[in-house]
Amino acid sequence: MFAEVLEGILNAMSLSSLLANLMGVVLGIIFGALPGLTSAMGVALLIPLTFGMPSIDAFSALLGMYVGSIYGGCITAILVGTPGTVAAAATMLEGPALTAKGESRRGLDMATIASFIGGIFSSLVLVTIAPLLAKAAMSFGAPEYFAVAVFGLAIVSSLSSGEVIKGLIAMSLGLLFSCIGLDPITGDMRNTFDNPNLFNGLSLVPVLIGLFAVSQVLVTIEDVIAGKGIKEARVTQKGLTIKDITSNTVNFFRSSIIGTIIGIIPATGVSAASFLAYSEAKRNSKTPEQFGKGCLEGIAATESSNNAVCGGALIPLLTLGVPGDIVTAIMLGALMIQGLTPGPLLFVEHPVTVYGLFAAFVIANIFMLGTGLLTVRVAGKIIAIPGNLLMPVVLTLCVVGGYAVNNSTFDLLVVAIFGTLGYFMQKFDIPQPPLLLAMILSPIAETNFRRALSISQNDYSIFYTSPVTCIILFVSLLIVCNPIITKAVRHIKSKK
DSSP states (O other): OHHHHHHHHHHHTSHHHHHHHHHHHHHHHHHHHSTTOOHHHHHHHHGGGGTTSOHHHHHHHHHHHHHHHHHHHHHHHHHTSOOSSGGGTGGGGTHHHHHHTTOHHHHHHHHHHHHHHHHHHHHHHHHHHHHHHHHHHTTOOHHHHHHHHHHHHHHHHTTTTTOHHHHHHHHHHHHHHHTSEEOTTTOOEESOTTOGGGTTOOOHHHHHIIIIIIHHHHHHHHHHHTTOOOOOOOOOSOOOOHHHHHTTHHHHHHHHHHHHHHHHSTTOOHHHHHHHHHHHHHHHOSOGGGTTSSOHHHHHHHHHHHHHHHHHHHHHHHHHSOOSSHHHHHHHHHHHHTTOOOSHHHHHHOHHHHHHHHHHHHHHHHHHHHHHHHHTTSHHHHTTOOHHHHHHHHHHHHHHHHHHTTTOHHHHHHHHHHHHHHHHHHHTTOOSHHHHHHHHHHHHHHHHHHHHHHHTTSOTTHHHHSHHHHHHHHHHHHHHHHHHHHHHHHHHHHHO
């Protein structure tokens, strides 16, 4: 085992992997800092560029993009009061006030250091917990894998700000699209309409690019036409002191623990971690009255927690094949494109790759620290790139990335269709992740469901005689019904 760990670390520290990691971090910071360019869009656009690369190099770039973009959102949140990503929404509670006091540099430096501490903490948890969880999951059979896939679908159906109906609509669309192509058991054609381009189903990368990148481009273009721009930003020169860092030691680790735990719970949300950590920092602060007026404690809490979510979200992805958030949902597709199946067998069949991923994640956080401390000095210029110049470049990358998968013009049609679908989903406030997750998890659920019935000779008791399967399915049912139950209870209480 030690030899495999060492080989994985050496692969992650090869020159090509380090360059890919650094490129991902730099691009991630830019994507995170520019409103309209999300973490999900950045990872989706980067996937086509990783084709043909060794697995460690490819995921060094993707993890670098992930880490960099989550951090990059704080730059605009602090400087101009516009979060570059959802993860930085809580940072706006303190960031603009710091900038107004002429302490934007202190805020940016604190955000960078806090992000590094949160990321490193979650990476240590990832390295220690993920292999243990994978060993426990090795006893899973077809019924258990079916239950885990259903659990994943139940989790993502709730990604609609509490509106389960909208999540279920998106998930139903994903289930429909996943039924295009060959039947996984019998090999029969399904929903292909005799179109040869659909015989193998919808290619995942064009769907990703259309759903998360093109749709966001369309929304941003709409904002540009409406005249919504970013105001001018200025970075002051007053930096952070050693006392500022040491006085927040407990805050850093408390917030990192909160972020990691919330990251492990699938689909809880990075913004939830940020606001919870901010609330706890204020509750435990000696000067709670300073919060909201430009307090460094608030920045330390939000940024260490939202970057700790990254490592936490990778744990269920790698061990169970259930993504922890939107970006890891896209990475699930990237793993499958690389020929890797997430789950406990990944640790048995590809241990070198797994430990290489762990090392690449740690390296990405180190690069983020160095690059971030340099970036804050020119951050005002980065975020000043106008949308009317940026969006055509991004749209070109979408077209190139969509075509590069299979060198097929049909895939460009898929990009356009899912881009338009994603645009209308955003307009009607219907979440996009359930659609994507349903397309990825549906084949797993269907194959294992039918395999389990084949093993039991069509005896459905196999799904409730296994304690693990029964518990997971029951929890999935509670997750789906929770908003309905909560609303009913509130209605009864209001009547009383």
